[in-house]
Amino acid sequence: MTNTQVTLVQIDNYGPWTVTPEPRREADLQTLQSRLYADISQFVGNRNGYVFFTRFDNMIAVTNGLDLEDHRLLQESVGNRYPVTLSLGVATGTTPAQALSDATSLIQDAGSAQDENRREILDGRTIDTAYRTAEDLQIAHFDVIDATGEYTDELNAFDSFIEIEQGYASLMRYMRHAHDSLSFFVGGDNIIVVCPDLERADYVDAIEHVQSEVDVALQVGVGRGESAHDAGYAAKHALERCRARGTQVELDW
């Protein structure tokens, strides 16, 4: 049974900050957002978690293996090095969407994202080391079959991008509504989905749904583990087997 620990990372009062006293140069905002995300990716990733850039002012992380002190330290380190601060809500659940929903409420209950008095919230609960198991996480790594041959080397770069976005938008809605799963585009033609306990048939159905809804052909490798890195790395290896064998769904167990 999965037990996903999800952290919502929200920049405090970001919207107003970006236009006060005047709008800031867009290129600088992009640089700030990307480097902040990269730092959080290192911090969380070095503890075997994953964080996804999502909306950049709101980032979603899978943090099995991090405790509240780790979260506090991340918050302190960012506060020392950036012109913005972070609020963090952590929760766990048998489905990723449930955990995220609870994590979101922890921050929402403390105040609006644009309430200038709401700063550096840190709230929630993490999974005790003693209760962690190798089934806590199930992560699926999808990519588009032969994206390079079908899109990158054939269409102009934006039309390739549109195709991949359509595939992502279709998969994200389906996985959220059918399976309470959270899907994230991670670059190239790759989508990582954080799932509850799903089975081969569930992935076959998802791939068929996307093929028929938007005509994008996906393949998927799925892994399980005690941490996002363990499950995700197993998923990457399973995806390599799809490529080697020409199959569309490979589970690592």
Added chain:
Amino acid sequence: MTNTQVTLVQIDNYGPWTVTPEPRREADLQTLQSRLYADISQFVGNRNGYVFFTRFDNMIAVTNGLDLEDHRLLQESVGNRYPVTLSLGVATGTTPAQALSDATSLIQDAGSAQDENRREILDGRTIDTAYRTAEDLQIAHFDVIDATGEYTDELNAFDSFIEIEQGYASLMRYMRHAHDSLSFFVGGDNIIVVCPDLERADYVDAIEHVQSEVDVALQVGVGRGESAHDAGYAAKHALERCRARGTQVELDW
């Protein structure tokens, strides 16, 4: 008449590199991609251009103001500091999509994105300083009306994200097919669109299309200028007027 200079930035042989000799830690790939993008954003942004992360292994930039020597220097600097290299194709056109299409072809003609012998292509033409005008670029900055009140403070963070993604997917398809424009999600609830010569009615129609197709309410500020920064900054100011006046479309001229 717009004259958009577009550069396609493509990482050479990236797919194979990410899995050779073994798949690499996902958190490290995310960090690498984000920091590479941030560096390109500084380089291009400091010359008044804009670059969008797009697929991270393929990034689209609006580079009016940068010449081929600037592009060569960017390529050299990245080659000195990263474990990957970049290929760059530059082209101009009366529509952004046309310019991007030509830029893409320059790189595709030199070889596949996964051809390990195709490295550091630099090809294309830039606009001579003498031929630049204050109408070269038209940039529209859309955001979701009251995203914080409607979504961020109300829904869980992923459901907020789904709504914004649906708005983006709808707008991106519409603007590409109706107006040969290129749309990019830039974080929060913001979408920047690079356009040819459009008029108020075109923006009103786009907003109505997205409202009826996916029920997301957008507002937009539009600016023109000799560079992406000039046009984009004017667009940001126009968007502030939408907020102040409660209007949905504001042009900066």
Added chain:
Amino acid sequence: MTNTQVTLVQIDNYGPWTVTPEPRREADLQTLQSRLYADISQFVGNRNGYVFFTRFDNMIAVTNGLDLEDHRLLQESVGNRYPVTLSLGVATGTTPAQALSDATSLIQDAGSAQDENRREILDGRTIDTAYRTAEDLQIAHFDVIDATGEYTDELNAFDSFIEIEQGYASLMRYMRHAHDSLSFFVGGDNIIVVCPDLERADYVDAIEHVQSEVDVALQVGVGRGESAHDAGYAAKHALERCRARGTQVELDW
């Protein structure tokens, strides 16, 4: 009794890399070196260690609290994101210089810094959690008395710098030869020294030595702890007491 765990971080084959096939732009080398150091500072610092930039191609870290798996992960992460790789040697000792000496030998025994076949050495031993104590580290934080009033606001910026460098050079030699301690300039007018078990009189003598040798007036706060962060943070607080009380030596115990 102190028990300092020291890690030598050495970039593999760096000298040749910087000039092959041609010398690389100096500004790019500076950027690479500084960002690599910053990343290591975050990784080590988030585990309560300290790392000093030292020569940039050779960096010295105080890593009480990090085990060999942490070192291996740092090595892997850098290998995934930079065009260079790291070799790491770890050792412990009752004096910092002894620990560093042993750490250096571990790497030297494996091959020259410019041997292109010597890559990613990882060797040594770390202190088991069960054997760590609150006296393992003694860290002294020196700064120049009223550097701003004496130098920064009075002399040109290079002559200020020369004065601070002379103070550093004098202190570093003295503390190495008299006390097997390792001294590092950390910016501004600050020098952090990693010491064995020293007493108040030892610090008074060090300050007098520097005053008479190069006429630079130092003050110092000293702290002890189980980690570099614990000891160093206590030292910072002690230094604040020097400023508040007008004293030259303050111990945190």
Added chain:
Amino acid sequence: MTNTQVTLVQIDNYGPWTVTPEPRREADLQTLQSRLYADISQFVGNRNGYVFFTRFDNMIAVTNGLDLEDHRLLQESVGNRYPVTLSLGVATGTTPAQALSDATSLIQDAGSAQDENRREILDGRTIDTAYRTAEDLQIAHFDVIDATGEYTDELNAFDSFIEIEQGYASLMRYMRHAHDSLSFFVGGDNIIVVCPDLERADYVDAIEHVQSEVDVALQVGVGRGESAHDAGYAAKHALERCRARGTQVELDW
């Protein structure tokens, strides 16, 4: 005749910021300082200048090729992305030390480095493009003869470092007092010196001085150019000729 344009980059009110409301984690300060320096190195370096980390809160740059608008943009970009701001003073002179002295005065006249009301000073004059020549800069790149064989592979890493620091301290004092030159350690065993019009005999004397004062054997390549990059890159090539020919002084003209 050289005409060096020097910019002093000073972080506003940094000392107080590092301890307010409490001292900040040392590892975070090191990360912030190093990444800020790296960004400035990219900005200045991409315009063919050089910047040296110096004291980190005060950095010295050779900015021939950058105008005041470039300086203003750097200041704005840093202000958008860091929790600190920069003051910049720019001046030119026939000797580097004279230019730096004037640049320092521009900032000192505006207020103390720790005056919380003195923020983002931008003052001084840059060289008009029309007046730049290929003799404006003379840059010397020194390194220690066979540092790897003599030190890195033989001594412990701190004793190697002490030797290199002694060589640097000796050279920096001599070049400042004999020739109004500014010397900067740039990592490894490398020292870059920004000089006025010097001749072969001056470099021979400098090397003999350091050999006899601290018993460190240096070699040097010297270049001239219109920008720091042009002169410095020529110096690197000249230094390669020292290695190839076994000579101690090589001029690129």
